[in-house]
Amino acid sequence: MSKLLNKPFKAFTIYALVVLVCSVPVYYMVVDSIWLEELDEHNLIIKERIENRFNTIEINEAELENILKIWNLLQPGTQIIASNLPEVKADSIYTTRRTNAYSSVNEIDRFRGLSSCIYINKKPYHLTIETNVEEADETFLAITLVTFLFFSLLVAGFIVLNRRIAKKIWQPFRNTLNKVKSFNLLTDKNIEFEKSGIEEFEELNTELSKLIERNILIFNQQKAFIENASHELQTPLAILKSKVEMLLQNKDLTEKQSELINSINTPLSRVTRINKNLLLLAKIENNQFAEGEHIDLTTILNENLELLADYIEAKGITIEKKISNPIRVFSNKTLLEILLNNLLINAITHNSVNGKIHIDCVEKRLTVSNTGNSELSSNTLFKRFSISSSETTNSGLGLSIAKEICARYNWQINYTFQNNLHSFSIWF
């Protein structure tokens, strides 16, 4: 992609080129016509001087004859010949090209000539004066060369100026761009743009500020809504759960009724789970967890595995743990527990019966892999409720919570599928 400033630069350069190319013939014509006009004037002055001089020195016919002979011999530029024409020819101006007989180099020169009639001692003489004029092609070449020299100067100037201007006047724009780039909706901090004193940039900054403010507002409203909604749902859910449990205590329950109550329990605990997780997400997003402490990851991992031991055993899953080095992380303990739990629970629930779970700690990376059949879409995997809702065991939020926690601490989490293993890796 080309830079914004290069666009006018290109246009300017092309325009300058066109103008300068057009100016070459114009300059040539102007210079040439001035040349010729000046030479005509020059020739005319010489003619007048010659006529005047000859008339002021009083000489006789024979002497004049002699002088003119010598004149015509020694003055190659002018010729005075006695006019023997019956009538006087009108003055004429002409241009002629011929080789310079006296030059060693055989080249054609251009001459401007004046052919006129002068009177010496009241007798008409024919006078021709020829003055050398610069060759047309030479003039043209010179002008072209000078023009291109100036064109190069212009372009060089454009480049230098362009760079300087770009650096200076686009600085506020770049500042704004960097601020917008570093903006993170999750951190909840509005952007303060620097004052630039340039109308366009100020306008841009104002509009951006408004846009961001609106975004933050909407985002906060959405967060608040989720939080409030799940808060409000908590009590009815608690009562529902309580009532179901009270119903179970009924001594006159038939087998069918018991089964019915049990089948209420499954979706009920799912709703409770979703609600809990939504609340948790809202809390993480609202930064409601204390900053943290240095924690040994392996300790937490082992504690979690112990808690999950029953579920792992019930599904016949074998755990292969390879911890090449202990990982120490700085985080909130609860959040770290939730993160590891979610990964492990994920690896258990989406595992096949008698499957395997690999846990690898290498340098700063933790990988939890489990047996699986087909690759999952890594685009939607971490999004809320992206996994099919028909699976009753799932809240659809486990991985998005994991991702949210990782985002909070700038840890990298990603998913790969290789050799029938779903792998989730975190770089601490």
Add this chain to the structure above:
Amino acid sequence: MKILIVEDEKELVKDITEYLSGENYLCEAAFSYKQAAEKIALYNYDCVLLDLMLPGGDGLQLLQLLKQNNRNSGVIIISAKNATEDKVKGLQIGADDYLAKPFHHSELAARIYSVIRRKQFDNSNFIKHNEIAVDLLAKTVKVKKQEINLTKKEFDLLLFFIGNKNKVISKSALAEHLSGDIADMFDSHDFVYAHVKNLKKKLTDAGYDNYLKTVYGTGYKWEI
């Protein structure tokens, strides 16, 4: 034994009262901060169930009030907040336990049982239950004076059953009791069956009367 339930949700209070009524408990209810403060000032309770979010005040302040009055009652916080900070703060001020809503009544009953027992028998840690004797400190169980070896989980289950006499306890309540919040994340709690089966076998082998009954499709019941 007197229990005060400080909770603004009347339906919940009703259910808790009903669930606990079978035991040797007398339940009273306070629906607001003011009511609770009055009752705490006037009477002595063996156990107080304390909701943190109350109309008219913060439950944690009530807790402080209780501790200032130097009442020797056990306190179990029941809160919907489930925030670690609240939990830590509550336990620091002097609560004996913390239970996040929504909870199983059986879990609550087991916790009340444990709190009251701790408060009452300050030094002795024995539970006698017909032919079964439990030493809480040594974590040993004797049936007809014959010691039986229980795993930690089986021991926990036994206490849970004893704390919930004659109640139907669902498998999910047992699972939650054994593995905490994590149980929430699973739908299948089949492992509970294995633990209960082992416990029952060990008790039967030692010759206890069959108190532990399986309620078809739902869970278990410690009938006495």
